Amino acid sequence: ENIYKMLKLPSSISQRSQNCVSLIFVRHKTWGKAVIPHKKPRWIPMARSKMFVNPPTLLIPKEELEHEESLKVEYERRMNALAKYLHDDEAKFSDRGEAGLKEAEIEEQEHRRLVQENEEENKRVAELRKIRLQKEFEQKKIQIQKEVQAQQEVEEERIRKADIYVREQAEKFANRILKPDLEGAILKALDNPIDPEFAIDLHGHI
Amino acid sequence: MPFMKGVAPIRRTTKYLARCPLVLKPRVKVMTVNFNDKGEEHSEGVRDFVFWNLPQIQYKNPNVQIVTFKDMTPSPFITCFMEDNSKVYFDVDSQTNKEIMDRLVKTVGKSKQVLEEEAIASEAKSNPANFNRRLGFERHCICEMPGQVPCPSVVPVPIHWRGKWWNQGHRYEEEE
Numbered sequence: 001e002n003i004y005k006m007l008k009l010p011s012s013i014s015q016r017s018q019n020c021v022s023l024i025f026v027r028h029k030t031w032g033k034a035v036i037p038h039k040k041p042r043w044i045p046m047a048r049s050k051m052f053v054n055p056p057t058l059l060i061p062k063e064e065l066e067h068e069e070s071l072k073v074e075y076e077r078r079m080n081a082l083a084k085y086l087h088d089d090e091a092k093f094s095d096r097g098e099a100g101l102k103e104a105e106i107e108e109q110e111h112r113r114l115v116q117e118n119e120e121e122n123k124r125v126a127e128l129r130k131i132r133l134q135k136e137f138e139q140k141k142i143q144i145q146k147e148v149q150a151q152q153e154v155e156e157e158r159i160r161k162a163d164i165y166v167r168e169q170a171e172k173f174a175n176r177i178l179k180p181d182l183e184g185a186i187l188k189a190l191d192n193p194i195d196p197e198f199a200i201d202l203h204g205h206i
Numbered sequence: 207m208p209f210m211k212g213v214a215p216i217r218r219t220t221k222y223l224a225r226c227p228l229v230l231k232p233r234v235k236v237m238t239v240n241f242n243d244k245g246e247e248h249s250e251g252v253r254d255f256v257f258w259n260l261p262q263i264q265y266k267n268p269n270v271q272i273v274t275f276k277d278m279t280p281s282p283f284i285t286c287f288m289e290d291n292s293k294v295y296f297d298v299d300s301q302t303n304k305e306i307m308d309r310l311v312k313t314v315g316k317s318k319q320v321l322e323e324e325a326i327a328s329e330a331k332s333n334p335a336n337f338n339r340r341l342g343f344e345r346h347c348i349c350e351m352p353g354q355v356p357c358p359s360v361v362p363v364p365i366h367w368r369g370k371w372w373n374q375g376h377r378y379e380e381e382e
Binding site for chain 2: 111114115117118121122125126128129132
């Protein structure tokens, strides 16, 4: 009962049966999964043994502390100066500094201008190519026409020669020997032999 | 030219390769050349460019990929692929190899001024005779070399060596 009064717990807990397990909320804090119990309730005053204890005194000599302080100041001064110097250097000379970004912008504009000029040059070359292709097309057309004409002339010549040959053959065919006239033709040929072995003089006499 | 075999072996000499005016800008990553191999006159300039100038360009730009495509398109062209995935096309129909080179230098090559500055910077970097440790050289001053006059900040020089003494006229004073 003293415990209940001290911790100011509700009286209903004491009335519960001893077999029942009661849940008492104890002040604690967590550090991740670990549970750190609260050591002393906040309404309990400070221990008498600790109440009137003097705070610890610094035994390091004052001159040493001042020397340490001056060294620290000097160090920080130098480090800050170095950091500022490096910062300015980075801003001036690095690619990500202000000057670097400005230079990159200028370069980008210059690149765009050059690309634009290149596009115009490409158009000019395309025009020249168009003219060249047109000329080539015209020349090819003329060439093809000439070839076709030449072929036509060759064909006409062939037909003309064939026609002449056929006419000659037709004329010769008209003088052909028929079967009933065969014997008569043979007898006629035998009666009139032709001797190709002959010579003629200047006056044409054989 | 002894031991120089093959067609036009001068193309493989370092003197020839180093005389390339085209140093591509850092933004150019890949260069492709489409041309036709035989016969067509309008592709003759590109054929000469590929034969005579492409080795020079590759020598000066070892980190740029250069690819050639033969007999794939009716007219020749060059494409440069940039680091921001953009492309620049060069229509080189009926152009000579010199014209093509000049065009590339003008559009995607570094200017002469930039090349000169880079040459000076590289000379300064590589010269071991330079001083100034702040700029990355080995020595900060001649005074740290053995046998030289020690640093005047440590050992003061004789007064009569100083320009100040000389110019202030102390050399005319009679020795006391």
